[in-house]
Amino acid sequence: MERWLTKSRVLLGLCGVLLIAAFNRHEPMVFGMFLMLAVVSMLGFLVPWLSLRTMSIQFGGVFDQEVQEGEACDMGLLVRRTAPWPAFMVDIETEWEWASRRIILKQTVPVIRAKQAAALGQLVRFPCRGHYELVAVRMSSGFPLGLMRAQHSLSRPDIQVRVLPLAQAVQWPLPWDIADDPLGELTTRRMGQSFELGMLRPYQHGESVGRVSWRASARAGELVIQHFQQSGSIxxxxxxxxxxxxxxxxxxxxxxxxxxxxxxxxxxxxxxxxxxxxxxxxxxxxxxxxxxxxxxxxxxxxxxxxxxxxxxxxxxxxxxxxxxxxxxxxxxxxxxxxxxxxxxxxxxxxxxxxxxxxxxxxxxxxxxxxxxxxxxxxxxxxxxxxxxx
Known part of the structure; x- marks a missing residue:
């Protein structure tokens, strides 16, 4: 029962009752009440509908944009109004789709002046990373009386927005060890086995004789160990x-x-x-x-x-x-x-x-x-x- 008692149906019913009473009773006061209610109903229904039907969307930005999570995204959308009077308190919804998930971003424009273009999208913020595609643009308004919210779907431009993820600061718990890098890319030098000589030092008891440089030992008069540089990287x-x-x-x-x-x-x-x-x-x-x-x-x-x-x-x-x-x-x-x-x-x-x-x-x-x-x-x-x- 409640779904049938909408504001529009209640007002139309009251207008009909007052009109019938005015004709039956022939009282100016009842007829005046009918006229007042009819004017209020017209303002509540007709003005919002006319306000939205005289608007269009223009696009002057980049078709594929990048923005980080939570940052304001200026999509370059303009709402152009052709009527000679301004529109007030217009709610604009943009619907976006990515990975089978749809999100609706909503903002309210306080006033859209006559024959001017109001910027849309400067306050749009995407809460999550993804590659979003604009699938719908809708407008609604209940001004001036809020008796009814007129809605209007606009033609949408082909806009895509890539939202980059934010980085959560991380404190790494381990030292950055070096692993062998045969390719030698982005290398950090360390001592190991290779064919590139790194340094010579005196022999210490217990070390492998295979690492003794005999030519250097002959020149120095004592045993000398040879160290080689090995390519490594993190x-x-x-x-x-x-x-x-x-x-x-x-x-x-x-x-x-x-x-x-x-x-x-x-x-x-x-x-x-x-x-x-x-x-x-x-x-x-x-x-x-x-x-x-x-x-x-x-x-x-x-x-x-x-x-x-x-x-x-x-x-x-x-x-x-x-x-x-x-x-x-x-x-x-x-x-x-x-x-x-x-x-x-x-x-x-x-x-x-x-x-x-x-x-x-x-x-x-x-x-x-x-x-x-x-x-x-x-x-x-x-x-x-x-x-x-």
């Missing part, structure tokens, strides 16, 4: 459990914070001159800078499970390398340990980075602490950041 392999439906695209979820923590880990590694290999699939992608890292993570969706990637890594990692595994706080500890033990047995130092939700609920933080305790007891270093931007 290498970090970054693996994460990417969010899936229904938390994919949910800015407050622990799954999306996995991406933010992974961005922070990558920034930390690059700042220390490490070679960074990102695993969004079983195949590694070498990342050279922070912007390339953000571009890769902005549109990342899960294609394979974390287990498949770690099983592949167990065949590739070398001693001295470091592995960062970023998971949500509710990831099963026993399952993660089963994946990490073969990697640790190869001499790779694994660090488990745990991501709770952006606003950790009552159950998320205990889950994160329990997972951290299980990893620590198993001998793995952990990172747990509980303070989010």
């Amino acid at each position: 290498r970090l392999r970054l693996v994460m459990d990417l969010p899936r439906e229904p938390v994919l695209g949910d800015a407050e979820s622990a799954g999306e914070n996995v991406v933010r923590v992974a961005t922070g880990v990558g920034d930390t590694a690059l700042a220390h001159g490490a070679q960074l290999f990102l695993y969004l699939s079983p195949e590694a992608m070498k990342v050279h800078d922070g912007m390339a890292l953000r571009h890769a993570l902005a549109e990342a969706v899960p294609t394979v499970g974390l287990q498949s990637t770690l099983n592949q890594l167990a065949q590739e990692v070398a001693p001295g390398e470091q592995l960062a595994v970023v998971v949500a706080c509710d990831y099963p500890a026993a399952q993660l340990l089963a994946h990490l033990h073969p990697i640790a047995a190869r001499g790779c130092h694994a660090v488990v980075c745990i991501a709770p939700g952006r606003s950790p609920s009552g159950i998320q933080m205990p889950q994160a602490l329990a997972l951290q305790k299980a990893m620590t007891e198993a001998g793995f270093a952990t990172v747990l950041e509980s303070t989010w931007r």
